[in-house]
Amino acid sequence: MSAGGKCVVCSQHTERKCGGCKSVFYCGREHQKSHWSTHRPECRPVRVHEHPVLGRHLVATRDIKQGELIIRESPLVIGPKTVSTPICLGCCKPADLSYPCPGCAWPLCGVxxxxSAAHQVECDLMQAKGYRAEITVDNQPLPDYAFITPLRALLLPPNKLKVFRTLQSHLEKRKKTSLYQVLK
Known part of the structure; x- marks a missing residue:
């Protein structure tokens, strides 16, 4: 059975979620409409607010109970920290150097x-460009991983790249930091 959940009205397995909060499943529009009066007070416990100093942030629209799930989203990009000990580029778990990727030589857990979808696009690109990783030190932070996450962002499919472009960089604020001056 694929990921999804049970319709809150009839318990039938479905992939369709409430478009507002994405935390309740419905098998169809009719069940969603019939359940709306019950679900409405719980739907969208937060809204996006725009502030000139803070930027975009979430504001509660009602009292939120301790431990209540208020938002559920999949990450847009997953990748290693800029400087990282060897990790598997397929699952991001710590990796030893015993299984280099056959295509690009980055450390992986195994076949x-x-x-994995997370690694395949970048691996294909690295192979096409003739790049092979040269990770030879185990259990030591390495700067070699610095370009992986930005590369994954650039290789996002068009619909996700559009969302990525709406993220706020806070560049003007960053330019005023000593770290920015060093890295510039």
């Missing part, structure tokens, strides 16, 4: 991770 399954070499064909």
């Amino acid at each position: 399954a991770c070499s064909s």
Whole structure:
């Protein structure tokens, strides 16, 4: 059975979620409409607010109970920290150097991770450009990982790249930091 949940009205398995909060499942529009009066007070416990200093942030629209799930989203990009000890580029778990990717030589957990969706696009690009990673030190932070997460962002499919472009960089604020001056 694929990911999803049970319709809150009839318990039928479905992939369709409430478009507002994405935390309740419905098998169809009729069940969603019939359940709306019950669900409405719980739907969208937060809204996006725009502030000239703070930028975009979430504001509660009602009292939120301790431990209540208020938002559920999948990450847009997953990747290693800029400087990281060797990790598997398929699942991001710590990796030793025993299984380099056959295509690009980055450390992986094993065969399954070499064909993972998270790693495949960048691996294909690195192969096409003739790049092979040269990770030879285990358990030591390495700057080699610095370009992986930005590369994954640039390689997002068009619909996700559009969302990525709406993220706020806070560049003007960053330019005033000593770290920015060093990295500039």
